[in-house]
Amino acid sequence: MKEFTKEELAIIDIVEHGMEGNGLADDEIMKLYAVDWRSRVAAHIRWAGGTMQYEMSNGTAEIHAQIGLNGTPCPKNCKFCSFAIVNDLRHDKLEMPKADVVEYAKIYEDQGANAILLLATASYKFSNVLEMASAVREVMSPGMPLITNTEDITLDQAKQLKAVGVNGAYHAVRMREGEDTEIPVEDRLQTFENLREAGLSISTCVEPVGPEHTPEELTRATRLAIDSGALSAGVGRRISVPGTVIADRGMIQDDRNSMNVAIYRLAAGKHIQPLNCSMSSALSAASGANLAWAEVGTNPRDVQERTENGGQGYDIAYCRDQFEKAGYQVLEGPSQGWML
Ligand code: SF4
Structure with missing residues (x-):
């Protein structure tokens, strides 16, 4: 085999440092994100992140x-x-009837989901979020985490979510927030603060990552996710939706996404965020993603009324199958990584 170059050995050194489990410095993270995802050191990064997460x-x-x-x-x-x-x-105007929401929650729990998340757009009334969360809480096992993903919320709203039995929220400062979105970064950061103060747990992610994002941008987003206090985090690629104004930017490949997942694990270390997202394939699972999202209902990554009818959402069987192909067993019962 060809000897490793000085540059490759420098990357291997950073990986070794990451595998010690105490996290990486920003300059080290940036060097990993700059690695060519088709190279042999990229394979080494994926192996290292996968090994660390598995252990x-x-x-x-x-x-x-x-x-x-x-x-x-x-x-x-x-x-x-x-x-x-x-x-x-x-x-x-498209809103899922409450009876369907409740039914989906019951089906999901029966199928072995470890947490239930309710997703709403910014045009959905907050009072409806409360109503749906309350109804779902009633039919879920008491220990099963209930998570919401809504627009930015005030401290008072965060407290109201907690009062109806919500355990936490998915929340993120997305890539190029304020530039590719019309939401100021400050509003996103304030919501993190409000969630923490209300005693709600947080799930976050470096997302949605596309080919245009630089190692510097990925590093900043990774640091923010690490410092957010979230219980689960990771990296997720953008699914390009045909017809969107940025569809021509394209998507990153599965192996590049898997390398990013591995980098997040190495960057965060082994003492925080035991759930690393997001699993999209057996390769990403083998590279360190041990958290997957199954989806029904509407989905921002497709245009179906129900993503389970030919859209982008994965079902639980697919997620389980990909994890098993990577040697993982799916937890039975309520989340451990999100134990509150
Ligand atoms: S991601 Fe979609 S639903 Fe959420 S705030 Fe942006 S435009 Fe609205």
């Missing part, structure tokens, strides 16, 4: 199941999202 979790993975509550056009205009008014892809 941290004892080979246990989790599936968090999302119910998209509505698909009404959203004024926040995130350019990657099918709900954004600017993309002109969805036109009708």
